[in-house]
Each structure stands twice: as structure tokens, then as C-alpha cells.
Amino acid sequence: MMPTNDQGFTVLRKRILKERGLDLSQYREKCLKRRIDVRLRATGVHNYPEYMVVLKKDPLEYEKLFDTITINVTDFFRDKSAYRFIETRIIPELLSSKKRKGMKIIRAWSAGCAGGAEPYSLAIFFHQVLGKRIGDYHISIYATDIDKKVIEKAKRAEYEANAVSGVDGKILKRYFNYHLKYTLKEEIKQMVRFKRHDLISEKPIAHLDIIMCRNVLIYFSRHLQVKLFNRFYKGLNRGGYLVLGKTESLNGVASGLFKPISIRERIYQKI
Ligand SMILES: C[S@@+](CC[C@H](N)C(=O)[O-])C[C@H]1O[C@@H](n2cnc3c(N)ncnc32)[C@H](O)[C@@H]1O
The missing domain is CATH 1.10.155 (Chemotaxis Receptor Methyltransferase Cher; domain 1)
Incomplete structure (x- = not known):
């Protein structure tokens, strides 16, 4: 016992x-x-x-x-339908809104990024959607975690075959090099900036278009979740997106700060 x-x-x-x-x-x-x-x-x-x-x-x-x-379980394109939604709806909408405003800077944050699969998945999608236009934009994907060891691992961007077994063959071929392990190509690596950061005690990153905080808040008390939703709200640009994990949702006062874009995929937009 x-x-x-x-x-x-x-x-x-x-x-x-x-x-x-x-x-x-x-x-x-x-x-x-x-x-x-x-x-x-x-x-x-x-x-x-x-x-x-x-x-x-x-x-x-x-x-x-x-x-x-700090269980570091993660996966590339974890929850395929959520990522499909990001690829086909969120990124195109964000790009149109940037175009309307004549802006070329895009800032995203993967908060609680574990071994890097999440921010790299997002980087791959931006790369795919933009194609040749990628050079016209300045894209920064910040990726943070409280665990120093996973940050170091994520920076190396090297993955065993089982870690990429769910990745589509075309993506694997286009964005990874293979030599005993799968390593992400430089063009994707350079889009992501890793840093150790404690969501509880440190200030959030600001001026963001997308915050992905998936499968992290489940470990936190309700009170802290609400506090973090408020911080995320402040960190996002107007119209910015918040992406939560499949089993997480906005609670309390926070539901007044965001409107759901897809309840099923847990994707919300700053009001
Ligand atoms: C289950 S993983 C989620 C990884 C990724 N977001 C995903 O959904 O695939 C949870 C991560 O949250 C991190 N974490 C736990 N407490 C944290 C804190 N206070 N600040 C920042 N990261 C934290 C853990 O180290 C772990 O890497």
C-alpha cells in the first residue's frame, strides 16, 4: 500500500x-x-x-x-484530425489575415513541447502550405518546456524509426534525412527556437499568432489553468489561435475570452 x-x-x-x-x-x-x-x-x-x-x-x-x-510523451502530428484542421483551416486563415494587414511576421509558441515533435510538425505544415512563398515570411516558432533534457533532445531533432512511424511517407522523405536515425532538415530546424521555460513561474511569450499548449494543462489545477488561459489571452495577438489537447477544454471565466473555432479539435480564437 x-x-x-x-x-x-x-x-x-x-x-x-x-x-x-x-x-x-x-x-x-x-x-x-x-x-x-x-x-x-x-x-x-x-x-x-x-x-x-x-x-x-x-x-x-x-x-x-x-x-x-514531467511525462514527456509526444508524437509527430499527434491527433491527426487536429493537425489536419490546423493545416487546412488555421494556417490559410492566418495567412489571409496577414495578407490583408500587409504583415509578413508569424509567431507561434509550442508551450510544453517535450521532444520537439509538436513545434516541428507545425513548422512542416507552414512549410508545406507556403511552398515557394516561405521566403516571403518571417516565421518564428518558439518551443519551450520545463525539462532541460527534452529541450536538448529536441534541439538535436534526431528521431528513432518508431518515433516517426506515424509520419506520412511523403513528409518523411521531404523533410527528414536518414542515417541510422531520422534527422529533420535544416530548413525546418531553423524555424524553431527552443528554450527552457516554466509555464507556472515565468512570463509567457507575447505577440503570438498561435499558441499550442497540448496535453500539459491536464497536469495542472483548475485554478492554474484559468490563470494560464488569461496569460495566453494576453500573449496572443487579436484573432490569435489557442490549440489545446484532445482531452482539454477552456473552463471558467476563460471561455469568455476565446471563441471556439472547432470544439472537436479544441481550437479557439482570441475574441
Ligand atoms: C505530455 S507532454 C506534451 C507534449 C506535447 N505538447 C504534445 O502534446 O505532444 C507534457 C510536457 O509538459 C511539460 N511540462 C510539465 N510541467 C511544465 C511546466 N510547469 N512548464 C512547462 N512545461 C511543463 C513536460 O515536461 C512535458 O514535456
């Missing part, structure tokens, strides 16, 4: 904040406990106070704990 001692849990959370600066108070408690319990089992201890002793003795355990908390 794993411990559910709330006092021990709060003390552990405070210790992690003090020692490593990671504030877990706004993550969903049930979900967080489930993850921490994985490390309790792995280190053979039975409760949170015992686990704090492990953390004190073995500083490397912090890294393992953080790896477990």
Missing part, C-alpha cells in the same frame, strides 16, 4: 521547492502523488518522509523524480 499521508506530502513538496525551485503546489495532487509513488516504489521506501531521506542522500534522485513527474 502506498502512503496517502497528506502532511508528509506537503512537507515533501516544500522541500522540493526549497532545494530545487520546482513549485508543485499547482499540479493536480492525485496525479502528482501517483507519479511520486512510482519513485517510492523504485527506491524501495514506503512513505514520503523516507523518500525525503533518499533525496537527501542521493541528489541524482531529484533528476529521476523530475523525469517521472
